[in-house]
Amino acid sequence: MTEVLDRASSPTIPKPNLKVVLPGLMLAILLAMLDNMIVGTAMPRIVGELGGLDKLSWVVTAYVLGTTISTPIWGKLGDLYGRKTIFLTSIVIFLIGSALSGAAGEIDPASGMTQLIAFRALQGLGGGGLMVGAMAIIGDLVPPRERGKYQGMMAAIMGVAMIAGPFIGGFITDHADWRWAFYINLPLGGVGLFVLATTLHLPKYRTEHRIDWIGAALLSVGVTALVLITTWGGSKYAWGSKEIIGLAVAGVLLLGVFLWTQTRVPEPILPLGIFRNRNFSLVSIIGFMVGFAMFGAISFLPLYMQTVQGASATNSGLLLLPMMAGMMVTSVVAGRTITKTGKYRIFPILGGVVLAVSMFLLTRLDTDTSRTESSIYILLLGIGMGFLMQTTMLIAQNSVDRKDLGVSSSTATFVRSIGGSFGVSLFGAVFINRLKDDIAANVPAGAGSSMGSINIGALQPTQLDALPPAVKQIVIHGISFATSGLFWWALGFAILVPVAAWFIKEVPLRGAEPAAEGAEGEAELRPLVAID
Template sequence: MLLAALDQTIVSTALPTIVSDLGGMDHLSWVVTAYLLAATAATPLWGKLGDQYGRKKLFQTAITIFLIGSALCGMAQNMPQLIGFRAIQGLGGGGLMVLSMAIVGDLVSPRERGKYQGLFGAVFGATSVLGPLLGGLFTEHLSWRWVFYINLPIGVVALAVIATVLHIPVRSQKHTIDYLGTFLIASVATCLVLVASLGGTTWDWSSPQIIGLAVLGVALAVVFVGVERRAAEPVLPLKLFRIRTFTLSAVISFIVGFAMFGAMTYLPTFLQVVQGVSPTMSGVHMLPMVAGLLLSSTVSGQIVSRTGRWKVFPVAGTAVTALGLLLLHQLDVNSPTLEMSAYFLVFGLGLGLVMQVLVLIVQNAVSYEDLGVATSGATFFRSIGASFGVAIFGTVFASRLGDKLTEALAGQQLPPNLGTDALESDPKTIAELPVALRPPVIEAYATSITDVFLYAAPVALVGFVLAWFLREDKLRGSVTAPDATQTLASNPVERSSYDEVCRALSVLGTREGRREIYEKITERAGYDLLPAASWLLLRIRRYGWAEPAVLAERITVPLQVVIEAARQVEERHLAVREGLDLVLTEEGRVAAGRLATAREESLAELLGDWWGPDRPTDLAHLVEELNAEMCGSDTEMPRKERVPKPVVGRVA
């Protein structure tokens, strides 16, 4: 996960240096786009193949492909080679993202899953900050090639560890993989991105090549719709688009990806070429944007989870993002660091406000069987938006830069090797210009980059208008703020509906979550007991007995809490001692039965309208599993050598 997440951000600060070394400023955007497109297209396939053939070998294959791509990227001798090798790296990166998440689901029970998903979120938060910094450090002190080579030692260690210690239970699921649908949607996206990036620069908009690509893209889209209607397990079910919330969220996700990755690709170029900062410092300058994004996404997620109100966030987020883009347009050669940091912060705050919520409202809008594919669909559109954003920003930048340089240098006597083309393809040649000619050329770069942000602002405003049409349906109890892996990842994470509900309910596995649920079920059952006393009664009901002192040694509940719970159930005559063991009285069995019913009702209530008469069997199994696990797993039995004593027939 660290490798895949790092490669989305580490390249950005190295791009100006890569362009200077390999040439081809007009192809700069494709270094990012190739990775995003390949990873986006491959991710659903990795997810389905993992279900069908087992994840361990597939995970090792994904890491190997990623490492081969990384090594080739580091050895690239020209821009077309680098772009091709980035696509290979993206194919592996998509597998790293989805399989690492799915393997956690294989290994960890719902009760424990929350803490591990927190680690994944921490990895994403760390890489979003470390990526630009490390990219700058490697570029400045080693070589831009180390941006890719750094993956090799980490990846080799990961392969060795996985080979020796990863033991996954075999849970093969037969899937009908939608190869044709995956190929078609990737082809449609590629055609449209090629039109966006090559039109008006490499070829005229009216050229046969651009018209041909556009027609091919539309034709493939029509074929894709026909294929998806008949596919047994479509990569993107068309019925989702009949749900207004999903369709609007998909479009807004596209816009967020468009704005975020487009800006992240060109801000380092502005900082290094226009402001003259080092690659390392350009990473430092971008930290306010990352900080704003992490802060607002975390805070908005917490507020939504606690209040159940969410519509204000996509509305405010798109508005603040548009404002951030307009502020970025105001930057110039003389902009002070404080002003730039403030503008970057505003832009990051806007993105964070809307990113977190879009996944959540999609999960809330669809039926249970579509939960997994709707989640991956929402992030899929952000990935496609990112590819388009980078490509279109690149086209606008290249087109504006050519015009501005021609205008700035009109009538000027230039050295023979420093024409407009040379200055356009390699920003480092600016240093070779006569001192008097440098300011207008730097100004041309500044204006070209900041104009990109101006043209992106109306796209963000379209998102703002669409956000008003979202209907604020009441949130299901189980739909909580998504973890950072869903909001910061650029690739869709393909998970089943069962996995999604496990994630949503995994908060119950934390100590705070369990305490809260036991408070609620105690009140629901009509008792005035400590939460730990209710837990203890249910545990005794499950195993037939409990020895408080030994129990406290084996579990995470503190000894004092267990002793107070034991004292209360004895004082209320709900349990009595048999030697060192506590066993239920008749009154205790009645109370434990009512608590068990209340607990199952509470869990089912969290699932809202997914828990109907025709509920899926896997969902019923999940509630049963969580219900049992909240008493403690079998490995936490006080004395393993003892067989649980039957409850029936005990003498009170």
């Protein structure tokens, strides 16, 4: 139990303290986002060296799944035990996972890919607390009406990470060992830990310390079972096989029991009551769709650029710059506009429309698509993401009581991550199946023996030039065909985003102006006190 001053009579947190804390939070967000973008451009080289193209989705899925299952746990732990300690702990776990991921395969090369997948999962467990912790801390320090400006600043840092990440990852891949894509997190994380440990002071609350560990276990195993269905279905096992059916039954049953337990435990890890708020439910749906379309499809863009378009790892990072620039600019503009006007409903609608248009255009990728053309498509993708990412988090936080601020942040991040988990795993299976089918359909008579000597799963982009011209063209066409097909799947989910956003209700943001009592489950934002 922790003594605190009465919230209603406490002064607001001083502005100087907020200015000192912000750099530390920005470093944490930079840490999480930079890692994702660096690894993305290095991924083709990593999977080529350690195991193969057919395992590319697993390296991504392991991290996203670790993030997904840990996000609601970090949010609840922060609500119960204080966000600072929990936030710093998540950074430490993330750094340990980074160090181990960089060392994967050093001792036992034969199991290098298995090690990397396991260590990426550990890294994801820590990463689940980085973004949700930073956003929840901003929610503690800043009232919703002013939060758009600060979340816009956070989005700008994310944009900087997204711009620098692909370039740094490509440069590391081309000129150094890919392991530094993970090791680079260590000095950044060390600085972030120091800054936050010495400058971050948050309000502390009196609360009962209870964690729903049974619920956490049910959620983790249930989600993992469903992700394995999308990963293995149609590739390792037939869709109607006993393994896939068994996973489906287990996943549905475990998640059903999880939902049942959440209505009966005193401190549920996922309070179902927050979904009674229409806005919160809608942005949760939007978050799932965005995560599915964005994480699933974007994971394969660097591979397309390095193989079909012939870009180096460094240049493939540069080719992603339009997406990062579009996201950064629109996030800042949206954040400042929301702070100035208090209006936000239009942004997720616009973002959804632009996202759907970009996904449709990306279905046109083929072997003849120029880099300029693909850059325009990717720019539109970034603009759509910029309108959606921070705005949906703001709406989620504004839709719940103060006591559920952490869990609202974690739930919003959770549904986006779970969408990404399903997207990455499903797209990985679809990609491999379409690649193999297209190659098989285009192999000329009598060329089967020469194709059979090539291990497509272990082929690295740099090895394409060593292939006979006819064989190289078949492989490149297969990768192009497989990549464009992913965006048809992403388009189906992206179309639902503006539809759901249309039904969002414009509830006044709390903070700078009096809140409307009782509106959509809103609770008045009371000032807080910072306590050492």
